[in-house]
Amino acid sequence: MKVAIASDHTALPMKEEIKQLFEELGIEYVDLGADTEERVDYPDYALAVSEKVVAGEVDRGVVICGTGIGMSIMANKVKGIRCALAHDVFSAKFTRLHNNSNVLALGQRVIGHGLAREIVQVWLETEYEGGRHERRVVKIAEYETKE
Numbered sequence: 001m002k003v004a005i006a007s008d009h010t011a012l013p014m015k016e017e018i019k020q021l022f023e024e025l026g027i028e029y030v031d032l033g034a035d036t037e038e039r040v041d042y043p044d045y046a047l048a049v050s051e052k053v054v055a056g057e058v059d060r061g062v063v064i065c066g067t068g069i070g071m072s073i074m075a076n077k078v079k080g081i082r083c084a085l086a087h088d089v090f091s092a093k094f095t096r097l098h099n100n101s102n103v104l105a106l107g108q109r110v111i112g113h114g115l116a117r118e119i120v121q122v123w124l125e126t127e128y129e130g131g132r133h134e135r136r137v138v139k140i141a142e143y144e145t146k147e
Contacts (some may be wrong), residue, residue: 001124006045008071011108014116018062019107021117024100027124030058043075044071046083046105053102055090061103061121068107074128075103079144082137087111092119096126098133 003022007015012034022029032048034040050060061083063071068085075083084095084102088108095101104123106116108120 001044002028002030002058003124004030004032004049004052006049006061006064007034007064007108008045008066009034009037009040010040012037012067014106014108014113015112017117018120020047021120023122025124043074046071046147047078047124050075050078050081050083050103054078055105059102060124061077062106062108063103064108066107066109068105068110072103072105075105082140082143086119086123087115089115089118089122092123093126096123099106100118100130100133100137116125 005015005018019031046063049063051059053061055062061109063075065071072085074082075081081103082099082101083105084101085105086092086095086109104120123137
């Protein structure tokens with residue numbers, strides 16, 4: 001599995017913590033920034049990750065900002081992205097099981113680093129169930145093709 005990760009300036013510490021988790025788990029990743037504590041615009045980073053996911057260059061993406069809300073909004077503007085904002089392990093697990101999320105959003109100012117690590121690990125290790133959930137995920141994809 002290969003994962004793209006990015007954050008805004010606010011979430012640099014959490015991004016570094018998650019990159020360490022990737023290394024511990026042996027997960028290949030690409031860091032798409034930000035690499036500065038100077039203010040940056042979170043939509044640029046959410047878009048960079050989302051475009052890598054839909055292009056098939058990575059399997060999944062993780063985006064992090066102060067609350068995770070802005071990143072999740074921007075990521076979900078990209079056709080083919082199912083970004084889920086998770087602040088607990090249960091939500092992270094079920095967004096994979098039932099929604100086949102391909103991008104995870106986290107909030108640096110909302111959760112601690114230990115919980116963020118747990119959320120990301122569960123999200124990465126949980127497989128999509130498919131089955132009864134498939135028709136719902138297909139409906140989302142079909143809507144994206146409407147003009």
